[in-house]
Structures are given as structure tokens and as C-alpha cells.
Amino acid sequence: MLLPHAQTLAQARSYVAALSDRALTIESSSAYERVLLELDRVHGDDCPALNTEDLTDDRDILLAVASSAVEELENYGVDPLSVELILAMLVDAHDLDIG
Template sequence: MLLAHAITLAEARSYVAALADLARTFDASVEYERVLLQLDWIHGDEFPGLATTGLTDDRDVLYAVAESAIEDLADHGVDALQVELVLDMLDAARARDVP
């Protein structure tokens, strides 16, 4: 994995983890965790750590950055179908994260 790919993956994982931490419901948190598991599965044993300290508490911003980073994974060789499936999972998590 090249450095640019690792940075993009770290960003995606960190922002999804922050969404899981800030989820309004347990079910939404579980769905965000599933997104993380899917990202990890796609990358096998090569994935960077999470860094959620210092990130905004604005869930709309977190979602937008996570979505963008996941989309950018296709530029680093991740199969486009896998990217779309992860984005769909992210959308499903957000749908459960409604007050």
C-alpha cells in the first residue's frame, strides 16, 4: 500500500469511527462499525490506525469527509463495486442515525 492510499484509508476510517462514536442510537453505531469492518476486510491486514481526537463534532462534516475519502479509495486501486458497497453501507448507517 502506497502512502497516499494509506492516508486516504486512515482518513476514511477515522471519520467513520468518529461517526460511530457520535451516533445517536446504538443501531446506528453498529452500522458505522460495520462500515469500518468492511473497509478493513477490503484491505486485508494492511490498515492504518484510527485518530479521532481533534475531529469536529459536526456529524454532517464527518459524513461528508468520510464519504469523500471512501470515494477516493477507487483512485488507489480499490474495486469500484466495493467502494459503492461501502458507500451504500455508510448511507444505511446514516439513515439509522436519525433522531
């Protein structure tokens, strides 16, 4: 994995983790955690560390940045179908979070 790919993946993972940390219910937090697991599975568990310090508390901004980073993973050879699955999981988790 090249550095730009690792940076994009780290950004996606960090923002999804922040969403999980700020989720309103255990169910929505678990749904975000499943998104993280899928990101890790797609990358063969070769994943950079999370960094959620100094990220906004606005869950809509976190969702937008996480979605953008996940979409960008296609540029680094991640299967487009896997990207779409992860995005769908992310939206489902967010919908569950906002009730």
C-alpha cells in the same frame, strides 16, 4: 500500500469511527462499525490506525469527509463495486442515525 493510499484509508476510517462514536443509538453505532469492518476486509486487514482526536462533532461534516475519502479509494485500485457497497453502507448507517 503506498503512503497516499494509506493516508486516504486512515482518513476514511477515522471519520467513520468518529461517526460511530457520536451516533445517537447503539444500532447506528453498530452500522458504522460494520462500515469499518468492510473497509478493513477490502484492504485485507492491513489498515492504519484511527485518529478521531480534534474532529468536529458535526455528523454531517464527518459523513461528507468520510464519503469523499471512501470515493477516493478507487484512485488507489480499490474495486469500484466495493467502494459503492461501502458508500451505501455508510449512507444506511447515517440514515439510521438520524432516524
